[in-house]
Amino acid sequence: MGNLIASIIAANGAVQAVPVTADDASVLHHMSDALHQSIYRVLTLLIAVLPGILAFFVAVALFTLCGMLISWALRRCLTWVKFDMRLARKGGDNWSPASSPTEIAARGSFWVCVLLGLIIGVSAFDTSYATGTALPITLLPYVTHAVGAALILVAGIVIARFLARSVLISAVNAQLQYARVLSLGVKWLVLVLTAAMVLDHLEVGGNVVELAFGILFGGIVLTLALAVGLGSRDLVSRSLESHLEGHVERNGDRIPPPPNVPPVTSEQIRHF
Amino acid sequence: MTDSSMTTENPIPAETSTGNQAAADLLIVAASMPPEQFDALLNNVAIAFSVENVVVAAPNEFTANGPTNLRIVSTAQSTAAWTLKPADFVNARQAGHEHQARAILMLGQGADSLNPGALRSMADAVLTGAADLVVPHYTLPPHAGLINSAILYPLTRALFGTRTRFPLAIDLGLSLRMAERLAVAGQRFTAPNQDDALLWPVNEATVTGFAIDEVDVGPRQVPQPSDPDINAILALVTGSLFADIETKATFWQRPRRVPPMRRPLSDANATDGTGDVARMVEAFRLANANLQEVWSLVLPPNTLVSLKRFSVLDASVFRMPENLWARIVFDFVIAYRLRTINRGHLLGALIPLYLAWVAGHLNVTASGTASERHIEAVAAAFEADKPYLVARWRWPDRFNS
Numbered sequence: 001m002g003n004l005i006a007s008i009i010a011a012n013g014a015v016q017a018v019p020v021t022a023d024d025a026s027v028l029h030h031m032s033d034a035l036h037q038s039i040y041r042v043l044t045l046l047i048a049v050l051p052g053i054l055a056f057f058v059a060v061a062l063f064t065l066c067g068m069l070i071s072w073a074l075r076r077c078l079t080w081v082k083f084d085m086r087l088a089r090k091g092g093d094n095w096s097p098a099s100s101p102t103e104i105a106a107r108g109s110f111w112v113c114v115l116l117g118l119i120i121g122v123s124a125f126d127t128s129y130a131t132g133t134a135l136p137i138t139l140l141p142y143v144t145h146a147v148g149a150a151l152i153l154v155a156g157i158v159i160a161r162f163l164a165r166s167v168l169i170s171a172v173n174a175q176l177q178y179a180r181v182l183s184l185g186v187k188w189l190v191l192v193l194t195a196a197m198v199l200d201h202l203e204v205g206g207n208v209v210e211l212a213f214g215i216l217f218g219g220i221v222l223t224l225a226l227a228v229g230l231g232s233r234d235l236v237s238r239s240l241e242s243h244l245e246g247h248v249e250r251n252g253d254r255i256p257p258p259p260n261v262p263p264v265t266s267e268q269i270r271h272f
Numbered sequence: 273m274t275d276s277s278m279t280t281e282n283p284i285p286a287e288t289s290t291g292n293q294a295a296a297d298l299l300i301v302a303a304s305m306p307p308e309q310f311d312a313l314l315n316n317v318a319i320a321f322s323v324e325n326v327v328v329a330a331p332n333e334f335t336a337n338g339p340t341n342l343r344i345v346s347t348a349q350s351t352a353a354w355t356l357k358p359a360d361f362v363n364a365r366q367a368g369h370e371h372q373a374r375a376i377l378m379l380g381q382g383a384d385s386l387n388p389g390a391l392r393s394m395a396d397a398v399l400t401g402a403a404d405l406v407v408p409h410y411t412l413p414p415h416a417g418l419i420n421s422a423i424l425y426p427l428t429r430a431l432f433g434t435r436t437r438f439p440l441a442i443d444l445g446l447s448l449r450m451a452e453r454l455a456v457a458g459q460r461f462t463a464p465n466q467d468d469a470l471l472w473p474v475n476e477a478t479v480t481g482f483a484i485d486e487v488d489v490g491p492r493q494v495p496q497p498s499d500p501d502i503n504a505i506l507a508l509v510t511g512s513l514f515a516d517i518e519t520k521a522t523f524w525q526r527p528r529r530v531p532p533m534r535r536p537l538s539d540a541n542a543t544d545g546t547g548d549v550a551r552m553v554e555a556f557r558l559a560n561a562n563l564q565e566v567w568s569l570v571l572p573p574n575t576l577v578s579l580k581r582f583s584v585l586d587a588s589v590f591r592m593p594e595n596l597w598a599r600i601v602f603d604f605v606i607a608y609r610l611r612t613i614n615r616g617h618l619l620g621a622l623i624p625l626y627l628a629w630v631a632g633h634l635n636v637t638a639s640g641t642a643s644e645r646h647i648e649a650v651a652a653a654f655e656a657d658k659p660y661l662v663a664r665w666r667w668p669d670r671f672n673s
Binding site: 088121162165166168170173175177179180255269270271272 | 354413415416417418419420485494496497502503505506509522548551555556558559562563565566613614615617620621623624634
């Protein structure tokens with residue numbers, strides 16, 4: 001045992017005896033190697049991907065130019081043959097000036113070309129990316145997820161606005177005093193749902209998002225249910241009563257009028 | 273459904289239905305109605321016309337209480353009860369051809385309340401060749417047909433230059449060429465998913481250049497929609513009229529002189545009717561507080577300011593000025609055309625404004641002004657403001673002051 005300890009101390013002493021300058025040179029050498037390899041990897045990645053990116057932009061630019069040209073030619077041709085007038089004579093003048101058949105055809109052709117350019121560009125990019133799959137590129141799939149998430153976000157915002165407006169107008173016409181609250185509730189319900197879907201699509205947050213969404217969604221639904229339930233008890237009971245009365249009258253029975261109720265003057269008003 | 277199946281023979285006793293295919297001067301196409309109403313209508317028809325020149329086409333079964341010497345044939349039943357539908361015009365044209373009629377009288381539900389003289393007058397106007405389209409002028413209670421008074425009549429008069437008081441009348445007299453025209457127009461809407469489509473015979477006749485006559489028919493029981501919800505009715509009727517206006521834009525943009533008034537205005541006034549004013553004004557105030565975001569997409573700022581000013585008025589003195597109402601309706605027509613917002617939302621947003629007009633109308637009539645005089649004033653305001661509609665129709669991007 002004593003011999004073993006002595007030999008270890010001797011060995012440590014031998015290590016400490018190595019000059020410090022030699023060790024520094026080795027570390028620098030390793031760092032330099034690592035940097036060189038990193039730069040090499042990034043440059044190789046760029047070399048692998050750059051033609052694809054370039055091809056993407058060239059394809060989009062070329063097809064956009066083609067689209068502009070075709071759109072211009074189509075607009076001139078259709079105007080020359082008086083396409084709008086002929087169509088109006090056959091099927092009626094149902095077009096607004098901003099969306100005349102000529103305009104729709106011209107715009108349609110332009111966007112078809114742009115879409116075609118995008119498809120071809122992505123295809124070219126995909127080919128160049130496939131050749132470089134050995135490289136650790138994790139950002140590119142994430143970008144496609146991000147595009148999907150952006151589409152979900154836009155759709156969610158549009159649907160939220162539409163539903164909020166529908167609820168607002170219906171609630172106002174039903175003369176509900178809390179129409180705006182109801183509309184806002186529906187809007188945020190859809191927006192929260194959209195946000196959860198976007199985060200889920202981006203794979204951000206994991207279980208935390210699901211949990212938070214569940215709590216938030218449940219909270220909004222409960223709030224709305226309480227607001228509607230407490231605020232429109234009379235409305236619901238009136239609706240149920242009128243439904244019941246209609247049902248009884250259809251069956252041949254008549255509900256006797258409640259006592260001490262003044263005659264309803266609205267019977268004199270007929271909208272149609 | 274094919275044309276040949278639209279009019280089929282009725283299992284009617286032989287002595288009442290002989291010579292169904294023989295020519296007749298007048299074809300009366302009656303809507304589906306309860307048996308007692310149908311009997312009463314047949315009795316009125318028998319009084320009004322010599323029976324050998326008339327054929328009645330109806331979906332109803334013949335009953336024993338009606339006159340036995342009338343020729344009655346069965347026709348396809350329309351789905352609607354409260355107004356004429358495009359399919360009714362297609363069926364009427366088919367029946368008219370089959371019976372080689374010179375004129376067609378279309379009668380809606382509740383037509384038994386029309387007196388025989390009224391039926392005779394309507395038929396005569398077509399049979400004499402004086403008119404291609406005969407529209408009845410009903411004598412309704414002062415507070416009935418308010419959508420017609422607020423929107424349909426003023427808008428039709430201003431744009432199409434006709435004084436027809438009931439553009440969506442449920443009874444019509446048609447010449448054969450008018451029936452043909454309406455059937456062709458109706459064919460576009462006979463697809464199964466277009467049950468809610470309406471035809472506007474007055475607009476069709478005006479665009480075609482056919483003569484229109486209006487006949488006083490006195491009081492009539494106007495059938496009401498099965499769903500009395502104002503939200504649904506207003507959206508359906510105004511949406512249909514706005515769409516028709518959009519279709520005929522090239523016609524009505526030309527200046528057109530409205531013919532002078534032929535009949536004196538009725539001075540009949542309602543004894544009451546202000547009971548609902550407070551509720552309607554409250555509905556308008558609620559909308560004014562909540563729908564600014566929607567209205568601001570449709571109405572110009574000065575209209576919004578005016579609405580805000582009127583919303584603070586007391587219900588008993590509330591009134592919607594005629595020119596403001598005309599401007600609002602025109603702006604909604606423009607927004608409908610431009611699809612500024614979803615059309616369902618747009619027509620929904622019009623409802624509180626319409627209720628505000630009704631409240632104002634009730635207050636005006638309660639103050640002693642005859643209902644018809646106020647409606648004429650509204651129609652005159654629409655006429656006067658037509659250049660605004662034409663200007664915005666052509667250059668929609670600017671809000672004129």
